[in-house]
Amino acid sequence: MSGVLDLVRDDLRGFAGYSSARSAKLEGDIWLNANESAWANPGDVQASCRRYPDPQPQALRERLAGLYGCSAEQLLIGRGSDEAIDLLVRALCVPGRDAVLYTPPVFGMYAVSARLQNATALEVPLRDTNAGFVPDIDTIIATARQGNAKLVFLCSPSNPGGLSIPLQEVEAVASALRGQALVVVDEAYAEFADEPSAVSLLARYDNVAVLRTLSKAHALAAARIGTVIADADLITVLRRCQAPYPIPTPCSTLALEGLSSSALELTHGRIATVRAERDRLRFALASRACVRHVYASDANFLLVRFVNAEAAFQTLLAAGVVVRDQRAAPQLQDALRITLGTPEQNDRVLDALTTLEPAA
């Protein structure tokens, strides 16, 4: 048994979870053990939904493991990485006792899941430097130690900050907190970045977990396929805490099709387009008088400070362009986050903002 299981809640370590009809290893050709209908729904043209799905569709699990460079046993598929975040917080944090550390401004679900579990939130703000928003590694380690953190969420590339965290910094946190906390590296945007995945740290640090998703670069947000990659024993525990049949058959079928070699080839081309557009839009926006600062980004969005963010938001909206208002987030009172679209859509952003420029 691996040491990381010591981080799981005592009361859940031996928990068997729900024993579903699909999990029993039985053979037969007439299945009358799950109270399913004997006939397909007339709307179910493929007749793929009459029976409950495999809780962890094996073909998809293997495909994802191949994609992310881990074994199938180290990987759990969930309903987006959102579910993975929630599962980790529930399985590791004793309500009212343990803490979750994250680094604002950052993706909001770490805080939401901590709140739902009544886990203490430890916030270590990112530092706004010349390079961009970066984590304060020493303060993260010290705060996690003092505050009883069971989970440390590192978002790389960070949403909305945009920058990747160098692997040696992730390793420094994992090394310092071994035996105390699981370091969860959220790599939702990793396909757009150059930094290697923290999956490579798993062999040496059983207190590292990595989150990946098909929602961003793979264009399957509505299929809700996210994964957590971690120590195989921890994955078994998380599976027992998960809903009985989390992955709908149409979603796993679509995900497999979306990861075929021809689909992956197209996806890689689109990632290259996003990266080129990221440079083009960043450069173009930086030259605008209405823009105070455009942050460097390793992801598929740009974080932009405006002289008048309200005017920029409303101007874009009037032109039919909806961007993410970040002004309520700490340190971002004048910022909007703009997802990179097609080159034509990005031109619409630039055109719309032209109306904010002073007359020549």
Ligand SMILES: Cc1ncc(COP(=O)(O)O)c(C=O)c1O
């Ligand atoms: C950093 C980060 N993690 C996770 C998610 C959730 O992704 P999923 O669709 O896999 O639940 C998002 C979505 O915006 C995100 O920005």
